[in-house]
Amino acid sequence: MKYDVIVFDWDGTLYDSGARIINSIQGAARELKLGNLQPEIIKSCIGLNSTIVMDRLFPQATQKDRDLFMPAYRRHYGLELHQLPVLFTGAKTVLKQLHSLGYILAVATGKNRDYFDKELHYLGLQEMFMVTRCGDEAPSKPNPQMLFEIMEHLGTFPEKVLMIGDTVHDLQLAANAGVDALAASYGVQDKKELMEHKIVGCLSDISELLSWLK
Incomplete structure (x- = not known):
């Protein structure tokens, strides 16, 4: 195998949460009277940690707004739980097959640890990943x-690692760490944007991964 380790982004790569995140940010923004954001603007920030998201989406926010935003976002995110899909179709099967083939699986996500662990537990994937890193444990992507x-x-070592992600932040993260990047164009960002970055390939569906690795 060329790669021993496959590192996945979470939201938009394995977990089909793009619409849920967008709806939750919009709901929190309306609640705090921070304005009405278009989905495309929010998409550009998915994958970054919460501090960077606030800086980019709400530069006008006061400290009080910042203190209130994450609790509001979490409330809306929780309300969305029953309405939206969980994993992308076929993702769990792909993970199990990769695991059985001997690949070491990991996750690098901008999501906070508490929410990520809850989702991982809900999906029954706790034992699937040997190591995970979250947005509140390290500097935001694309810091390596x-x-x-x-x-x-x-x-x-970097040459034995493949990073898979659906945003330019994931691809830049990989480049900054000297790791090969595989784009996931089925996630939140357009294929055209992803193709402008240094990648070794592009998946239009998570089910294509096993064939790509052969």
């Missing part, structure tokens, strides 16, 4: 610290 920590934990 997440991948550096994952590689250090696993005792591996």
Whole structure:
């Protein structure tokens, strides 16, 4: 195998949560009277940690707004739980097959640890990933610290690692860490945007991954 380790982004790559995130940010913004944001603007920030998201989407926000935003977002995010899909179709099967083939699986996500762990538990995937890093444990993507920590934990090297993600932040993260990047064009950002970055390939569906690796 060319790669020993496959690192996945979470939202928009394995977890079909794009609409849920957009709806939750819009709901929190309306609640706090921070304005009505278009989905395309929000999409550009998915995958970044909450501090960076606030800076980019709501530069006018006061400190009080910032203190209130995440609790409001979490309320709306929770309300959306029953309405939207969970994993992308076929994702769980692909993960199980990769695991059985001997690949080491990991996650690098901008999501906070508490929410990520709840979702991982809900999906029954706790044992699938050998190591995970979240947005409140390392600098935001595209800072490479997440991948550096994952590689250090696993005792591996950049040339043995493949990063898969659906945003330019994921692809830049991989490039900054010296790791190959595989784009997922079925997620939140357009294929055209992803193709402008250094990648080794592009998936239009998660089910294509096993064939791509052969």
